[in-house]
Amino acid sequence: MQLIKLRIENDAMNIAYYPSADGPATTRYAIAYNPDQSINDNLENIKVRLAGLKFDAAILENGLDYAFSDTIVGVNYDRIDVGLALTNLLNIPVVSRAAVDQDGLVAAVKAKKTYLKWHLDYYGQYQGVRNNGQEAMLTVGNGYFGLRGAYVEARADKNNYPGTYVAGVFDQETTTIKDHDVVNEDLVNLPNAQFITFGVDHQEPFTINDRDVQDVYRSLDLKTGILTTTMLIQLQSGHMLQVQSQKLANMQDWHRFSIRYTVTPLNFSGSLQIYSEIDGSVVNGNVSRYNVFDQHHLQTLGMESCGNTMTLAGETKSSKINYTFGAKLTSPDCETSQLIELKNQPQGVQQTLSVEVQAGQTYTFDKNVVIATSNVANDTLLNTVESSLAQASFDDTVKASSDYWAKTWHDADIKIRGDLTSQRLTRVNIYHSLVSTAALESGQLDASAGARGLHGEAYRGHVFWDEMFMLPFYSLHRPELAKQLLMYRYRRLPAARANAKAAGFAGAMYPWQSAQKGDEQAQFTHLNPITQAWDPDNSRLQRHVSLDIAYDVWTYTHITQDTDFLAKYGMEMLLSIAQFWISKATYDETTGRYSIAGVMGPDEFHENYPNNQTPGLKNNAYTNLMVAWLFDTIAQLREQLDNAAYQKAASAAAFNTELANKMADISHKLTLEINKSGIIAQFEGYFNLPTLDFHAYRQKFGDISRMDRILKAEGKTPDAYQVAKQADALMAFYNFDVPTVQKLIEKLGYTLPKEYLTHNIQYYLERTTHGSTLSRIVYAVLNQLDENYDQAWSLFSEALFSDYYDIQGGTTAEGIHLGVMCATLLLETRNFGGVSALADQLQVAPQLPDHWEALKFKHTFRGAHYTFVINHEKVTVTADQKRSITIAGKDYQLQAKKPLTVAYAHN
Numbered sequence: 001m002q003l004i005k006l007r008i009e010n011d012a013m014n015i016a017y018y019p020s021a022d023g024p025a026t027t028r029y030a031i032a033y034n035p036d037q038s039i040n041d042n043l044e045n046i047k048v049r050l051a052g053l054k055f056d057a058a059i060l061e062n063g064l065d066y067a068f069s070d071t072i073v074g075v076n077y078d079r080i081d082v083g084l085a086l087t088n089l090l091n092i093p094v095v096s097r098a099a100v101d102q103d104g105l106v107a108a109v110k111a112k113k114t115y116l117k118w119h120l121d122y123y124g125q126y127q128g129v130r131n132n133g134q135e136a137m138l139t140v141g142n143g144y145f146g147l148r149g150a151y152v153e154a155r156a157d158k159n160n161y162p163g164t165y166v167a168g169v170f171d172q173e174t175t176t177i178k179d180h181d182v183v184n185e186d187l188v189n190l191p192n193a194q195f196i197t198f199g200v201d202h203q204e205p206f207t208i209n210d211r212d213v214q215d216v217y218r219s220l221d222l223k224t225g226i227l228t229t230t231m232l233i234q235l236q237s238g239h240m241l242q243v244q245s246q247k248l249a250n251m252q253d254w255h256r257f258s259i260r261y262t263v264t265p266l267n268f269s270g271s272l273q274i275y276s277e278i279d280g281s282v283v284n285g286n287v288s289r290y291n292v293f294d295q296h297h298l299q300t301l302g303m304e305s306c307g308n309t310m311t312l313a314g315e316t317k318s319s320k321i322n323y324t325f326g327a328k329l330t331s332p333d334c335e336t337s338q339l340i341e342l343k344n345q346p347q348g349v350q351q352t353l354s355v356e357v358q359a360g361q362t363y364t365f366d367k368n369v370v371i372a373t374s375n376v377a378n379d380t381l382l383n384t385v386e387s388s389l390a391q392a393s394f395d396d397t398v399k400a401s402s403d404y405w406a407k408t409w410h411d412a413d414i415k416i417r418g419d420l421t422s423q424r425l426t427r428v429n430i431y432h433s434l435v436s437t438a439a440l441e442s443g444q445l446d447a448s449a450g451a452r453g454l455h456g457e458a459y460r461g462h463v464f465w466d467e468m469f470m471l472p473f474y475s476l477h478r479p480e481l482a483k484q485l486l487m488y489r490y491r492r493l494p495a496a497r498a499n500a501k502a503a504g505f506a507g508a509m510y511p512w513q514s515a516q517k518g519d520e521q522a523q524f525t526h527l528n529p530i531t532q533a534w535d536p537d538n539s540r541l542q543r544h545v546s547l548d549i550a551y552d553v554w555t556y557t558h559i560t561q562d563t564d565f566l567a568k569y570g571m572e573m574l575l576s577i578a579q580f581w582i583s584k585a586t587y588d589e590t591t592g593r594y595s596i597a598g599v600m601g602p603d604e605f606h607e608n609y610p611n612n613q614t615p616g617l618k619n620n621a622y623t624n625l626m627v628a629w630l631f632d633t634i635a636q637l638r639e640q641l642d643n644a645a646y647q648k649a650a651s652a653a654a655f656n657t658e659l660a661n662k663m664a665d666i667s668h669k670l671t672l673e674i675n676k677s678g679i680i681a682q683f684e685g686y687f688n689l690p691t692l693d694f695h696a697y698r699q700k701f702g703d704i705s706r707m708d709r710i711l712k713a714e715g716k717t718p719d720a721y722q723v724a725k726q727a728d729a730l731m732a733f734y735n736f737d738v739p740t741v742q743k744l745i746e747k748l749g750y751t752l753p754k755e756y757l758t759h760n761i762q763y764y765l766e767r768t769t770h771g772s773t774l775s776r777i778v779y780a781v782l783n784q785l786d787e788n789y790d791q792a793w794s795l796f797s798e799a800l801f802s803d804y805y806d807i808q809g810g811t812t813a814e815g816i817h818l819g820v821m822c823a824t825l826l827l828e829t830r831n832f833g834g835v836s837a838l839a840d841q842l843q844v845a846p847q848l849p850d851h852w853e854a855l856k857f858k859h860t861f862r863g864a865h866y867t868f869v870i871n872h873e874k875v876t877v878t879a880d881q882k883r884s885i886t887i888a889g890k891d892y893q894l895q896a897k898k899p900l901t902v903a904y905a906h907n
């Protein structure tokens with residue numbers, strides 16, 4: 001093992017490099033500690049000094065002895081978890097001298113690595129959006145509810161936001177602004193039942209603040225789903241306490257969550273109070289730019305407190321969804337059957353417990369919470385909250401959660417050897433993908449996966465095309481869950497038809513932003529934070545969302561071969577969507593081609609042509625390619641259904657032979673604009689637009705990702721330039737493999753020069769600001785397909801880190817970006833692992849990043865369960881049934897449960 005040893009002191013960071021653990025140090029550095037720089041900037045100097053050296057671990061010689069971490073050092077009146085920081089910086093485990101002395105180096109390093117691969121930890125107290133981002137990342141939930149990872153002792157303020165959301169609970173309010181009625185439909189922030197705190201000697205209850213909190217460490221255990229927060233607190237009165245909360249969602253009885261609250265008085269014996277509350281006075285306040293709107297969605301209808309139990313019932317103001325929150329406080333250390341209700345809360349119910357405590361002893365209190373809402377099908381819980389509470393316990397919740405996650409890690413984990421950070425963040429992404437959706441699998445909830453999970457209020461919890469980035473992961477690991485996301489869309493087919501009709505078209509036009517009913521929830525205006533002006537918002541013209549939903553139907557049915565779903569729901573959706581596009585396409589006699597106008601591609605910087613009042617663009621390449629694909633795909637999928645089933649779907653969609661003929665005609669006559677170099681124009685007329693000097697803008701503004709806002713503040717419009725927020729023209733290459741897209745283009749009668757893909761990728765990358773987190777991951781895939789592995793890796797890793805580092809500087813505070821999280825998982829298995837589910841049998845062509853030693857994961861494809869173990873030389877695959885598979889271009893027969901190992905030529 002190659003090692004570094006570190007001692008961080010006030011004026012110097014001493015580093016020694018050991019090429020072998022048993023041998024002497026070959027290099028020693030004393031790097032001056034610069035107190036004017038941040039600790040992280042100081043640590044960066046270590047990285048620079050060690051550049052080029054190889055090492056597997058670091059030993060920290062002077063870590064402090066804390067219960068929650070052994071790699072914290074105090075330096076210049078500040079404290080830092082050097083372990084966490086250096087692991088982020090150098091991607092190695094950092095062990096303490098104490099652990100090495102106790103367990104030996106090898107065991108200490110192994111234990112630390114295992115810990116790091118399964119935990120998301122933060123040390124210290126952070127302010128504002130930084131803390132809000134961590135709250136989003138530390139969210140616990142189960143797809144029914146999401147509970148932001150706020151401190152349980154926090155109320156909403158500028159640093160803290162304890163939001164609670166239930167899937168499908170939306171509410172609409174209207175706000176009049178400048179004589180305009182603006183209607184907003186929000187995923188409702190429901191009553192805060194996670195609130196629990198303590199007080200001493202009947203003084204003010206403690207709420208989180210940086211004066212009293214001496215130290216805080218938060219750790220999300222991905223194996224169990226438990227978020228543990230440990231604090232050392234010194235009150236102004238001098239009382240010192242260690243307070244720990246453990247919070248988790250019940251993954252089986254998904255109406256429940258539990259908090260174990262333990263308090264240890266450190267320097268006093270006396271009277272301790274525990275305050276437990278359900279706060280019904282909360283509003284939607286997570287996104288400050290929405291504060292100009294009416295954000296009040298709750299109406300409390302009743303509160304009760306009895307014994308150790310309290311309930312709060314209410315309904316959402318306009319959608320009239322009923323909710324009841326119940327909470328029970330118990331303790332193994334004292335009697336809680338007669339809690340005192342505090343009546344000073346008009347919109348909340350609070351109970352208090354008073355206990356006599358002894359210094360140095362730990363007291364445990366369990367708060368179990370039940371959430372019932374009237375939007376759950378076949379559920380009577382609203383009337384039985386108390387009895388459900390009576391059965392709820394912290395230990396049961398731990399068991400239910402641990403069992404669920406154990407199963408998840410068994411069948412949906414992606415194991416990466418050789419890259420600690422990628423491993424940890426991959427698991428974080430898998431965790432959040434299910435925190436956002438798990439309960440939907442029950443079929444009792446009429447909801448889909450919101451773009452920002454159940455983790456915050458950005459985009460008001462709405463459902464976008466982002467589902468497309470999630471569906472492959474869900475289909476390969478949780479097919480029933482994937483189906484339920486599609487059922488949310490199927491149930492909104494009538495709304496999509498009404499939407500199309502209102503716009504003057506036939507068939508089904510799904511809304512760009514979907515919420516409760518499936519009507520369009522995208523706004524007409526958008527607040528420009530630089531100018532504070534209301535700019536028009538045409539984003540609803542991203543009609544490609546219907547094509548993305550069609551792609552989702554295909555992804556699911558292709559991966560699962562669920563022909564029953566296709567017959568009953570999928571085909572009707574596809575035909576209804578196709579009908580919309582048939583009605584949208586217009587034939588041009590002069591070119592002999594069809595055009596589609598009045599749309600936007602995924603790039604939201606282009607809403608219409610400059611100097612043109614007509615909203616939307618003509619012949620967006622992504623849209624037209626996806627229409628061509630849909631029309632061909634319907635013809636192919638039709639073959640999978642018997643005639644009666646197809647006719648039933650066709651009649652439900654009012655799809656006749658005439659339309660089928662028209663569809664066949666349009667499918668090979670759609671217009672694309674492709675220039676001499678083979679660049680596919682994002683839309684017709686794109687090449688007429690001027691380019692922007694990105695370099696000059698970067699020099700002036702630094703971060704230019706939201707170039708639209710910068711340009712608008714300068715009185716310009718992004719419509720006028722070749723500048724894109726995200727991948728657009730090349731999106732189809734993300735959805736399919738290169739030959740499929742190429743065939744589509746050729747079928748439309750266009751020829752492409754050699755190297756066209758490379759040229760297109762570079763051309764559009766130079767014009768893209770990555771203002772959406774969905775952009776980098778798409779370009780990572782494109783570069784990977786184009787064998788530009790370095791570029792692919794750097795875009796992938798930025799995508800993987802995007803929420804962890806909140807690379808957009810504050811958007812994670814308003815919810816995770818679930819689309820990119822799931823897309824990273826697909827890239828890892830489909831592109832790095834090379835296991836593609838796009839054809840009728842799995843195709844394997846690995847392209848592991850150089851530093852990944854091995855990758856292991858499972859897939860469920862067409863009823864068979866596959867396990868893949870892939871390294872740089874060979875692939876080992878096992879299926880539980882007899883199956884054919886293609887590895888490195890050759891077909892193989894897999895025998896049930898017999899591993900097959902194939903060596904492949906690696907790049």
Ligand code: BGC
Pocket residue numbers: 451459464465466602604725726771772773774819
């Ligand atoms: C992106 C869209 C995305 C939406 C929700 C926007 O910033 O441009 O592509 O659907 O966020 O995630």
